[in-house]
Amino acid sequence: MSEGHDHSHLSDTELRVRSLESLLVDKGMVNPDALDALIQTYEHKVGPQNGARVVARAWVEPEFKAWLLDDATAAIADMGYHGRQGEHMYVVENTGEVHNLVVCTLCSCYPWPVLGLPPTWYKSAPYRSRAVIDPRGVLAEFGTEVGADVAVRVWDSTAELRYLVLPERPEGTEGMSQEDLGALVGRNAMIGVEKVSAP
Amino acid sequence: MNGAHDLGGMHGLGPIDAEIDEPVFHHEWESRVLALTLAAGAMGKWNIDISRHARENQPPGTYLASSYYQIWLVGLEKLLVQADLISEDELSSGKSAGPLSEDLAKRALRAGAVPEVLARGDNFTMDDEIPAQFAVGDRVRVLNNHPTHHTRAPRYTRGHVGVIERCHGVFVFADENAKRQNNRIPQNIYSVCFTAQELWGPDAAPKDCVYVDLWDGHLEAVE
Numbered sequence: 001m002s003e004g005h006d007h008s009h010l011s012d013t014e015l016r017v018r019s020l021e022s023l024l025v026d027k028g029m030v031n032p033d034a035l036d037a038l039i040q041t042y043e044h045k046v047g048p049q050n051g052a053r054v055v056a057r058a059w060v061e062p063e064f065k066a067w068l069l070d071d072a073t074a075a076i077a078d079m080g081y082h083g084r085q086g087e088h089m090y091v092v093e094n095t096g097e098v099h100n101l102v103v104c105t106l107c108s109c110y111p112w113p114v115l116g117l118p119p120t121w122y123k124s125a126p127y128r129s130r131a132v133i134d135p136r137g138v139l140a141e142f143g144t145e146v147g148a149d150v151a152v153r154v155w156d157s158t159a160e161l162r163y164l165v166l167p168e169r170p171e172g173t174e175g176m177s178q179e180d181l182g183a184l185v186g187r188n189a190m191i192g193v194e195k196v197s198a199p
Numbered sequence: 200m201n202g203a204h205d206l207g208g209m210h211g212l213g214p215i216d217a218e219i220d221e222p223v224f225h226h227e228w229e230s231r232v233l234a235l236t237l238a239a240g241a242m243g244k245w246n247i248d249i250s251r252h253a254r255e256n257q258p259p260g261t262y263l264a265s266s267y268y269q270i271w272l273v274g275l276e277k278l279l280v281q282a283d284l285i286s287e288d289e290l291s292s293g294k295s296a297g298p299l300s301e302d303l304a305k306r307a308l309r310a311g312a313v314p315e316v317l318a319r320g321d322n323f324t325m326d327d328e329i330p331a332q333f334a335v336g337d338r339v340r341v342l343n344n345h346p347t348h349h350t351r352a353p354r355y356t357r358g359h360v361g362v363i364e365r366c367h368g369v370f371v372f373a374d375e376n377a378k379r380q381n382n383r384i385p386q387n388i389y390s391v392c393f394t395a396q397e398l399w400g401p402d403a404a405p406k407d408c409v410y411v412d413l414w415d416g417h418l419e420a421v422e
Contacts, residue, residue, distance in 0.1 A: 019293035026295035035234035105207035151406035159412035
């Protein structure tokens with residue numbers, strides 16, 4: 001960000017962000033290394049692999065699953081995942097009768113400690129507008145079929161409760177280890193727009 | 200406020216563009232905006248609801264035409280000026296007219312503190328013993344209010360009747376918390392279940408429901 005550097009290739013937004021960052025650094029409000037530490041946390045350390053471990057443990061340990069459904073915040077903290085944007089967790093279970101889907105129609109609330117930062121589509125107007133009025137259409141767009149006899153429950157994250165979907169364990173995974181099961185669980189299944197498939 | 204951010208139930212916004220193997224950030228500046236927002240929060244001049252309101256309080260056309268982190272950038276600039284942490288002149292010139300006060304500078308987030316600050320999170324619950332106004336199974340109606348300030352009662356729920364599914368306990372009331380710093384009013388939050396047919400009419404799937412977290416101040420009893 002040195003003076004005189006050629007910024008002609010940068011967009012107006014990039015220039016605006018650079019200007020703001022240099023201003024806040026000059027004022028002593030932010031430390032650049034703290035910014036880097038924040039970014040590295042969400043680029044490399046915190047992500048849906050955390051939630052996948054929670055799901056896999058719930059699949060193999062009935063007692064943990066019961067705890068997770070009863071007091072998700074404590075059960076998830078027991079695995080080391082807690083803090084910002086996951087202060088109050090609630091886990092909803094998919095079954096043969098119920099399919100859960102999570103949205104934040106008002107902004108972008110999302111359980112950061114277990115899923116990381118939300119994907120662009122989750123924060124986008126199409127998803128936020130349609131998840132509540134047309135959840136089955138949204139699911140179909142993700143290639144997820146839910147029968148008419150299954151109840152679709154949409155959770156709109158309007159308060160400081162953060163929702164995680166416990167997907168159904170796929171058939172044919174009986175002999176798999178907890179670690180291998182975790183590798184099957186993708187972010188979208190924990191938001192509820194997809195199901196988990198056997199390998 | 201009845202802004203463009205309150206999207207539930209709108210039509211015409213197009214298909215969902217779910218990118219395969221999406222990166223956490225698409226441009227470096229997006230990561231800087233996120234980090235600047237989190238770091239500047241350490242000044243203690245605003246809370247999450249004030250920051251949400253700063254982001255949503257834009258002309259609907261602008262809001263809908265902006266990318267997610269563009270909305271965050273506009274929100275952060277607004278918060279910094281509102282809180283007198285920077286002046287309009289400093290914002291437009293990018294040049295500091297002087298350092299922060301010593302007291303504020305001491306609050307600046309340091310890299311070493313990042314893990315602990317993120318792990319601790321924020322404090323949204325309150326110890327006040329406010330009796331729950333509603334019990335599980337009670338029928339409630341969302342008040343037909345249209346405040347011009349921040350509210351967490353989405354438009355699509357207003358005037359509709361739901362059933363209390365669960366009482367979450369006593370939390371900061373977001374609608375008041377958004378008005379200014381240190382305006383923490385304790386209220387109960389409930390998970391309220393609305394049938395899809397109650398919200399969207401008889402053509403909605405009969406078994407489907409939408410669950411919305413609402414505070415005492417959003418609800419009234421239904422006989």
